[in-house]
Amino acid sequence: MVKVAAFGMGRIGGEAAYISAVNGFADELVLYDIMPEFLHAQKLDIMHAKDIPVSTRIEDMKDADYCIFSAGYSRSPNVKTRADLFDKNLPIAREAAELLKGFSGKLIVITNPMDVFTWYFAKHSGLDEGQVVGFGGLLDSRRFTVALNSMGIQEEGMVLGEHGENQVPIFSKLSVDVPEAVREEVLLGLRGSSMPVIKGKGGTVFGPAYHIVSMMQKIEKGEEFICSLPANGAYGIEGCSIGLPAKVTRDGAKINENLKLDDWESAKLNAAAEFLSGLCRRV
């Protein structure tokens, strides 16, 4: 029996809760949003799709197996980077930490800048560090795969680093050699890859929500995947949460420290860590 909660029932929280219900991952839902009428509408809409118990009492979140933290402001064509959302979303993260006191499950951090709020919840919210994991790397990796496929490279992409401008696509594991100039061009494309979706329909929905549910399924199965975790010295990184490969269980995580990066990738990962540490110091 898996109980899934969503804290923030907008585009991402709503769709992830809906997918969890209809694909059978969740046996029970707990939904919360600051907008009561909207929350009620989301609840009814899901119940009209699937026969599943749905609570909107925040107390029922405490013993959920997973809580998706997806409350807060998102990017618009005028908000260029995820890091620009820091000041507006920090009070919401703090409020959530207060309301989630006593929560015993796994917190899946979505709200941007996601790596920074993963650090916040892991280190400063009162939850155990092992309860917290940040989502973004699976989506970024899928976007990189789409870019590789469009270049005629039919291989799976992997993206480490920040879920944001300082993302680090890993080229050295591909079977073809990609020169640095081309890598930089691809990286530029990846940085802008969600903007057409934001401009065209107001925000991303299907991509993130699908991979959020898939991430919870990977946790259940004990599979390794890319997620944001406090590095705690892995890859020489301290002071931030950052996208790395890890095996995550319901109560902990083990970062895979054996990935060999080339010089270009290492330099980009260090730059990502430096940028994120600066923001993490402010939470």
Ligand SMILES: NC(=O)c1ccc[n+]([C@@H]2O[C@H](COP(=O)([O-])OP(=O)(O)OC[C@H]3O[C@@H](n4cnc5c(N)ncnc54)[C@H](O)[C@@H]3O)[C@@H](O)[C@H]2O)c1
């Ligand atoms: N990590 C990722 O890969 C990823 C992907 C997409 C979006 N995001 C981020 O996820 C967040 C949500 O995006 P969205 O598109 O669903 O936004 P949205 O505006 O559709 O939904 C946000 C929801 O949060 C609610 N909310 C606001 N303040 C709240 C509070 N104090 N308590 C409870 N609920 C509150 C709003 O009422 C709204 O329903 C944004 O920060 C966005 O940038 C992250």
